[in-house]
Amino acid sequence: MQPFDPPQRVLLGPGPSDVAPSVLRALSAPTLGHLDPQTFEMMRVIAERLRTIFETQNPCTLAVSGTGTSGMETTLVNLIEPGDRVLVAVHGYFGARLAEIAQRVGGDVTVVEQEWGKPSDPAKLRAAAAGRKFKVLAAVHAETSTGVRQELEPLAALAAELGALFVVDAVTSLGCAPIGVDRARIDAIYSCSQKGLSCTSGLAPVSFSPRALEAVAKRKTKPSSFYLDLALLERYWHGDHLYHHTACSNLFAALAEATRLVVAEGLEARYARHVRLSNALVAGLEALGLELLIPASERLHQLLAVKIPAGVDDVKVRKALLDEYGLEIGGGLGVLKGKVWRIGVMGSGATPRNVLLAVSALGTVLEANGFRTRSKATDAAGAAGAALAVR
Numbered sequence: 001m002q003p004f005d006p007p008q009r010v011l012l013g014p015g016p017s018d019v020a021p022s023v024l025r026a027l028s029a030p031t032l033g034h035l036d037p038q039t040f041e042m043m044r045v046i047a048e049r050l051r052t053i054f055e056t057q058n059p060c061t062l063a064v065s066g067t068g069t070s071g072m073e074t075t076l077v078n079l080i081e082p083g084d085r086v087l088v089a090v091h092g093y094f095g096a097r098l099a100e101i102a103q104r105v106g107g108d109v110t111v112v113e114q115e116w117g118k119p120s121d122p123a124k125l126r127a128a129a130a131g132r133k134f135k136v137l138a139a140v141h142a143e144t145s146t147g148v149r150q151e152l153e154p155l156a157a158l159a160a161e162l163g164a165l166f167v168v169d170a171v172t173s174l175g176c177a178p179i180g181v182d183r184a185r186i187d188a189i190y191s192c193s194q195k196g197l198s199c200t201s202g203l204a205p206v207s208f209s210p211r212a213l214e215a216v217a218k219r220k221t222k223p224s225s226f227y228l229d230l231a232l233l234e235r236y237w238h239g240d241h242l243y244h245h246t247a248c249s250n251l252f253a254a255l256a257e258a259t260r261l262v263v264a265e266g267l268e269a270r271y272a273r274h275v276r277l278s279n280a281l282v283a284g285l286e287a288l289g290l291e292l293l294i295p296a297s298e299r300l301h302q303l304l305a306v307k308i309p310a311g312v313d314d315v316k317v318r319k320a321l322l323d324e325y326g327l328e329i330g331g332g333l334g335v336l337k338g339k340v341w342r343i344g345v346m347g348s349g350a351t352p353r354n355v356l357l358a359v360s361a362l363g364t365v366l367e368a369n370g371f372r373t374r375s376k377a378t379d380a381a382g383a384a385g386a387a388l389a390v391r
């Protein structure tokens with residue numbers, strides 16, 4: 001029997017992003033028990049670094065065993081009791097998932113839908129609230145299905161008006177764009193390990209404000225999930241370390257290294273790198289004659305939705321990129337399936353080499369598929385290179 005030997009890829013989709021070699025090495029360090037003092041030390045260090053990256057003083061900051069969706073479920077299952085009023089801003093696939101989970105945990109959910117491709121409008125949300133008080137206001141900061149950035153400040157102000165806890169999805173922003181949890185008055189936030197932090201998937205960083213913790217403590221009913229019960233997780237992480245589940249020390253070692261890389265680079269420098277590389281990629285894509293779905297003022301840097309030109313076969317192009325160049329980009333989700341490609345410029349994957357590869361490989365594949373690019377693939381790569389020089 002042959003061992004399975006995964007090929008080397010360049011991951012420029014909506015996640016997972018490229019994992020740094022030192023993170024992969026950390027992942028293969030010896031396994032420790034989930035109650036080993038060295039495991040607790042790694043958890044302490046991870047929590048400290050996550051506070052730095054979230055820009056929060058919240059003592060309750062930890063990483064849930066699971067992917068981004070487990071972070072989403074952790075915030076909602078702990079903050080919402082059956083019958084609680086929840087206002088959800090939906091302007092894409094992941095906002096819709098937030099609403100679905102809020103409903104599943106028994107919330108009395110008011111969904112305010114915005115057309116995909118635009119951020120949610122605080123005025124529409126205020127109107128839908130109709131003067132009522134809410135337990136939770138939830139929104140997605142970086143909507144990965146469309147590439148739209150949501151301004152958090154106006155929503156934090158609305159949450160305050162409604163007496164609501166402000167819950168934010170930062171799955172595609174942590175580690176690649178500023179969030180500022182305390183500055184933005186966020187009460188509960190969740191993310192993942194495999195996008196901006198460039199670790200493998202498997203852990204979901206979360207952080208809860210003291211106000212959110214008070215609300216959890218005042219619950220009349222226990223959260224319906226044992227696995228995601230915040231009080232139990234908090235006790236395992238920051239209390240007497242009582243056994244709750246067999247957390248994976250290898251993932252902790254990897255996240256400790258991934259967060260070390262973020263803090264060592266410096267938040268400002270890291271965000272500036274994402275902006276510069278994203279702008280260079282945009283210059284290259286536009287030189288090819290491709291259009292972006294979202295106008296620059298509302299666009300994420302770390303995730304670009306590119307319109308698939310008429311007559312071009314979505315799946316064929318992505319297959320050629322993967323087979324011939326080892327390059328992964330994402331297809332569209334929901335109503336944008338077949339209409340856009342999603343290219344991630346995230347974490348360790350956000351490098352000049354990857355940007356030049358993406359432009360020249362996509363240009364070459366498009367030419368081979370009968371699309372008349374505006375500039376030749378090589379010239380478009382040159383345009384991206386010239387943009388890289390702009391700091």
Ligand SMILES: *Cc1c(COP(=O)(O)O)cnc(C)c1O
Pocket residue numbers: 015067068069070072094140142143144145169170171172192201
């Ligand atoms: C990826 C993503 C999720 C889901 O994360 P998983 O790690 O796939 O569970 C949730 N919200 C947003 C905005 C995402 O981009």
